[in-house]
Amino acid sequence: MILELKALTSGYHGNRGVVVDPVSLALQAGDFVCVIGRNGAGKSTLMRTISGLQPAISGTALLGGIPIPDMSAQERAQAISVVTTDRVSSPGLLARDVIELGRQPYTSWRGKLTSEDRDIVRKATHQAGADELSPKPFDSLSDGERQRVMIARALAQTSRVMVLDEITAFLDLPGRVEVMALLRRHAINSGKIVLLSSHDLELSLELAGQLWVVHDGRLSFGDSNDLISNGVIERAFDNEDVCFDPTRRRFAMTQGFRTASASEATPG
């Protein structure tokens, strides 16, 4: 087992308090995990805590037996790469420069790349489908293209764990499928652990090896069939307008919503 959460409680010291209750679980090399939940459910907080970018309230996350908070900044960077929704603007940098920054945890104080580093960067760029973007100024790219470059940068970081938060938000449907498929392949082929939070429930149900559902401050995990048959998905997402159909594995408008819309449409 590689990534292990031991009673990890994420949240903030202060008003917001505990966001996600203690959770204990273990992930193996090659696991592709999709993290789903409503807006504000605490997905980002949980993922930032696992990445070591935010201290846990209690409990700990261990990677290869070593608590992540005990790692030096450089060790942590070699172990975990992160892609967030933050809109990055870096005037004067080429997309290639941004991808090359992914090698920083390995380079000397000068930050100079070896030929081996360059090979890794080239492969990562190709893998993320960012070959054509590479020579362009980063700031000239669209949001989706920037996200692709940031994924290439994370791949170039060659870390054992990749944590990607809502990265498909800027992409259209084919783009989302493509990105999620490439990350899934990456996890399976290279034995990395990929944690991906997403709003694409149906896509996540389809592609994830394991699903984490964050709802009401609790994390439920398992494969999609279990979570569907346990009713976890329905409890997390259903409301009066939309409900999950377990047999077709997709969401549909509720009867209530249809009736309401129909009566609205009828001139009173």
Add this chain to the structure above:
Amino acid sequence: MNQSATLLSSRSGVAAIAVFVLAIAAVSLFTLSYGQVVLGLDRVLEVFYSPTSDPVATQIIQDLRLPRVVTGLIAGAALGVSGVLMQALFRNPMADAWSLGLLAGGQLGVALIVTAAAFAGPAAISFLTAFQGVGLTSGALIGVAVFAAMMVTLSRRVGTITLLVVGLMLGFTVQGLVSIVTHFANRVGGRVYSGWNDGTFASTTFDDLTFMLPPIVLGLVLAVASAKGLSSLMLGEAYARSLGTNVQRLRWQTLAAVVLLVAPVTAYCGPVTFIGLIVPHFARAIARTSLILPLIPLAALAGGLLAIAADAVVHLPWEQHFLHLNTILAIIGAPVVIALLLFSPMMKGRP
């Protein structure tokens, strides 16, 4: 393709450095030979080969012009590099030690030390005159550091332009305060106050340079050591941390570098404007990147060149009086800043 691109950029980097060195040599020779007293190039060179043969030329060059050129080069380099650091640290293309009020802090620090000495009495003044180097530099160090800490705190709350205006207003405030202080403490007089309403490279001796240089060298070392971290900071704080940068430590280290680079310049040359603000933009244009490390040597050379070139104009044999250094720097610098504000993509889409 990647490798040929880096080869090319490093080759053009070397070419740019060579051009800078040649230009600096040319301007230096010009400054040494041309001024109120015009010395031919042959007399200048002779001073270096046999200092005794031409006492007048030797005195002009060794006591007046050479210290001025060396001071200009050192101060310009320090300001240029500090500008690169400030713009990266604040993630603000208009940031530099002058525009954010750090020079004003240094001025105020020095003015307060001198005033304190003036009111303490003749013993304190003679002490200050004897230990001018240490006294003035530490006054400037404290002043710059306090104002730097203030601006860092403020930068978390306000946008790029607001921060800039606050910094410039601090400059005016301090300029006024210093005038008042000078008025009441003018008994101290003499060299302690030279250049306080204007920047100048003309009031430093070689003895002063021995005090000015060590902090600047230390500042340059810290600047180089901060370069890698500052490059990662271009992606924002979260990404910098995920790439292994200790952002908190990087902030302090970079600020320390800026203080060490800027304070000695303020103490000995007064508030030298615009160099730190515009030189980083030239360096980025030449290096064709905004990664920090390649910018440092280019900014040092471009800053030095701009400083001695402006100084050369100031000391042309104008009738009756000299021009002010900051006048020349403003004529060059202000239009560049206006152009950046209006046309640079760096200023677009920012709060």
